[in-house]
Amino acid sequence: MPTDIAFLAIAEAHQAYHWLPAALALSRRAGVRVHVLSPSPLILDLVASYDPEGDMNLVRLRRPPSQPDSLFRQPSRFLTLMLNYATIRRFPVLVTTEISSGWLRSVPGFSGRMIQIKHGAGDREGGYKARHSAFDLTLVAGEKDRRRLIDRGLCTTDDCAVGGYAKFELKAAPQRFFDNDRPVLLYNPHFDAALSSWPRHGPQVLGALEALKGWNVIIAPHTKLAGRTAPICTNAPHIRVDMGSRHSIDMSYTMSADVYLGDVSSQIYEYLLRPRPCIFLNLDRRDWRGNDAFSHWRLGQVIEDMAALPQALDRAADLQAGFVDAQEAAMSDSIDRSPTPASERQADLILDFARKSERTAAA
Template identity: 75%
Template sequence: MPTDIAFLAIAEAQQLYHWLPAALELARRPGVRVSVLSPSDQLLALVASYDPQGILRPVRLRRPPSRPDSLFRQPSRLATLLLNYATIARFPTLVTTEISSAWLRRVPGFTSHLILIKHGAGDREGGYKKRHADFDLTLVAGEKDRRRMIDRGLCTPEAIAVGGYAKFELKAPRQRYFYNDDPVLLYNPHFDPALSSWVNHGPAILASLESLTGWNVIIAPHTKLARAAAPIVSHAPHIRVDMGSRHSIDMSYTMSADVYLGDVSSQVYEFLLHPRPCIFLNLDHRDGAGDAFAHWRLGQVIDSADALPQALARATGLQPGFVAAQEAAMQESINLSLVPASQRQADLILNFAQTSHPAKS
């Protein structure tokens, strides 16, 4: 009998890149059958675009009433889980990147093992929820997250492992988005209204970006912000706005930019796969202490949108002073082993699936 492992694709498309490499790696191994469960034809099509040999088994879940199918708008996760419980629960091992699946634990008789691949490698406290404790095994990108999960009582040391950041294996190449050779600034605001630079200061930031000379600008907010906020519109010829496309989630922009501008998004760590200048917006004048702002040590921090031109002018000259901190932060946040993350994650998942004890009741 094959080892049956199912990946739950019930979240928005940006999370797909964190589990898909491991799913593909597992499906190549003898005696393993990997299914992908999703209520979205568009998500399953995106998966298939990375699986030309068709080694993954797509399972189209019933779709709760919702808006039209979209990569960035999925139906209620809880409704999807309940509507498809019988299909989902027949798989002995379920892998996911979102914590809503922990609600399955509340259904009497549920016996499947739940494995979480924690998506992202950021610093804000919103990445740590009580439901994280409901998973049998959690895989994180680096030692930073492993330590924080244990310190917060969300995992025992035996139930969490560092598996690396498999999304890097699907990253898009550097691309040219403008018709000149000016350097490219990527502005990537987060969606959390309590921390996002855009939510409270959007007009001032846009005005500063539009007034820049000698720079091209990509504005690519986190897809959750792009979904919730009014569309960002600019007619400036040096500005490209992306409110949600494949480019905004496959690292096209983080690989193609020369300078990063943001607030608390974990995408800064994707940008720092290759150390480059970073600028962080502290327009609400926070003290910057605590884990949520740990990455602010990796570049300039400015407290006014008007200060952006001067920060950009200094960025190249100041960058050598930030390289050591950027490399150390990356080593803590994302374990970059010579062994690909997809292989490490697949080993951990398969070993757990084949040797684990009965699921928690």
């Protein structure tokens, strides 16, 4: 009998890039059937675009009443789980990147085994929540997350494994988004209202970016922030605003920018796949030094006023040599870049877990 493994795709499209490489790798393994469960035809279409041979079984879940289908706004995860529980519970092994699915563990009679691929490799404390402990196996990008999850009692040394960052295997190539050769600044604010530079300081930030001379600017907020805030509008010809597109989730911008401007987004670690200058906005004047949630702020300049941005950009190239060692060390701790592709490492870990579960069930 084949081993059935289901990937539960009930989150927004940006999370798909974290589980899809492992799903594709498993679908090529002998004796394995991979199923992708989603209430979104658009997400299933996105998945199918990476699976031209149709090796995976795409399962359309019932969709709770919600807004029209969108890659970036999905219906309530809890309602989706409840509405489709009879379908979901049929699969012996479920893989997901979100933690809402941990709710399934509280349903009487639920016997599925659950694996989480932790999406992103960021530092903020919001990435470590009690529901992480609901999973039988957690795969993380690097030793940093493994250490932090274990230290917080959310995992143990036996049920948390380093599998790398498979999204890198689907990354877009660097692209030209402007018709000139000016350097490109990427502004990537996070959705966490308590930590983001946009909700309280948006007009100030936008005004400073509009006034920049000699730079092109891409404003690409986290897709969750883009869905919660009013559209960012500007007539400045040197600014490109993306409130949600494939470019905003496939690393097009992080691969193409010359300088990163942000706050607490885990996309900093995608940008640092190739070390480059970073500038972080501490507009709320936080006492951040020594706080692990802001450890990435040690990887570039930190400014407390948008008036300081032009000067920070002017010296970014000269200062970069002093940050390279710290950037490379942070990347090594956050993302394990073994010569073996992360998708294959994750597939090995998932399949080994699934087959051990089969043997236990049969005993």
